[in-house]
Amino acid sequence: MAGKGRSRASGRPTLEQVAVEANVSRGTASRVVNGSLEVSPYALKAVRDAIRKLGYVPNHAARSLVTRRSDTVLLVVSESEDRVFSEPFFASIVRGLSQELSNTPLQLNLVMASTGRQHDRVEQLVRNGHVDGVMLISLHGDDPLPQNLVAAGAPVALIGRPPVPDATTVPYVDADNEAGARAATEYLYRQGRRRIATITGPRDMAAGLDRLSGYRAALRGKRGVTRLVAQGDFGQASGEAAMRELLGKDPELDAVFAASDPMAAGALRALRAAGRRVPDDVAVIGFDDSDLARNTNPLLTSVSQPTQLMGRKLAELLIAQLREPEAKLAPVILPTELVCRESA
Amino acid sequence: MAGKGRSRASGRPTLEQVAVEANVSRGTASRVVNGSLEVSPYALKAVRDAIRKLGYVPNHAARSLVTRRSDTVLLVVSESEDRVFSEPFFASIVRGLSQELSNTPLQLNLVMASTGRQHDRVEQLVRNGHVDGVMLISLHGDDPLPQNLVAAGAPVALIGRPPVPDATTVPYVDADNEAGARAATEYLYRQGRRRIATITGPRDMAAGLDRLSGYRAALRGKRGVTRLVAQGDFGQASGEAAMRELLGKDPELDAVFAASDPMAAGALRALRAAGRRVPDDVAVIGFDDSDLARNTNPLLTSVSQPTQLMGRKLAELLIAQLREPEAKLAPVILPTELVCRESA
């Protein structure tokens, strides 16, 4: 007599039980759960009551099995083995992401993919339908993963402009690096600085390139301004070295825009070592408005990015594709903001 | 005649197709896939070949449906709404975690749970069998979530010692905060410092408490040493304020152990403002060996934690419980290391 009625091994109520409780068929119960409009108000109420009473929650696996959707999206942190992740970024972006996702039935899967093997695993995940879409936050420029995923037919969204404008265009969200750099440089100019240097990021990262063009754009056509460019790699040590080099080239320089906070911090060290006062002798501006900027001496003026918002937009970009696979999505470029502290 | 044979809508081969290809039954094929030993070498080979040939990969949903396992573990970042995430930590721990997980069939789900509503959602996830276990990295002390999850019967593992030794004991991994603090303080003592202060963390966090006892332990029984304690909250501003307070109490102090890097950076600022040279007049040591420590001026001597290893151990702790639900697991305490730079 125990027949279909009560629970089996697992204690969770099934749709069948809901249907019995509500005196309808399983089909109807399913329709209610999935928000189909083709249900009589009466049945609707009965089922809803039953659901509440039983504390019913759909079984994800069972649903997935028939719909062939996983209701799971993947966040891939594609970092090269050695490079340390730029921190504040990560947590903040994930926070935005989660926020956006919490309005949906989507689950967030996370994988770190440094090695080629792990890259393959990601592609597997997609091909096997374990995930419905992929978000990628990639630290180095020439990552082939996004393209591969797109080729595999998966919805993909990126943080950060892909370095090479590729044939298969994949939607991305990025901060307006150029505008941010321009604002910083213009700020220096408006303060009366006329010998303005910049320390750039690596040449193979879009962020580095864009910040350099922002610097150039700000100074374009300005007369009586000395421009100086030194190459860095976003790391602190490279910033310190670049600053020494700059000082060697032009001991009179009165301002530096560094394309990252660690490089700015490095510059601060080099300037101090060279006996320059900041900001009196030389003004310094960084980029990212990281934790670091709030802890240097002097405190760092820096360009801040809306990281949390970037996370939200990233999720939006993916969700849009999930809803409409054929949609051609434009990049989302978010505004930056210059945060003034002590160094400029 | 298309009957069972070839593919349906989805292009993925099924176990059935593998079985046909290998001339065995689906049952046998399943045994091979799941590594059952009760299979003839001949069948084994046939099935393996078929799997390779067809590129077969098990359907997660289908398997889940019958095994009632999700093969998914959850990482909950349980942060209070306002508190900013202590950074270097997060990415590094996740990296260790992923590494460990990549040797298993387990997927990593990530949720941020700041609000109560999100906490509930996590409990739902567990109750509905969407996840087989939960790892928790909790930023504030009095988080009830771990206990609730344990009560719900879920395998749970924590980063960070729970502040109150609770009845329901849940396994955790932590750095040896006390030993780390002790090492730092002893180092200061051995350098000949005799007026050694400490800036503590919040009283409701185990890490703060443990580091304070480490400081005390290092100085216990030492004669001719002046001890000074000021309260902080791990934040930079609190460190700066505490340092000023300390300087007021004892202008002659010659060393400070701060329980976090940001507080140490704050102390650096206060010391500079007070005209003290570091490390000549006052030696400073921080805790965490964060990015920050590598970017202050002078560079910060700091106690480093094996964050990546902590991530691995966290995963191990959970996996052990998954394998043996009744196992009583001891806490895993990992050694710290004093990284000497310029400030002490």
Add this chain to the structure above:
DNA sequence: ATGAAAGCGCTAACAC
């Protein structure tokens, strides 16, 4: 609008 029924792909119990 609703019920009946056919699977989704897989595991595990059972029979041989």
Add this chain to the structure above:
DNA sequence: GTGTTAGCGCTTTCAT
């Protein structure tokens, strides 16, 4: 050792 089979819980035609 291997094949057969009964579901896991759900969505979705197809009738009605």
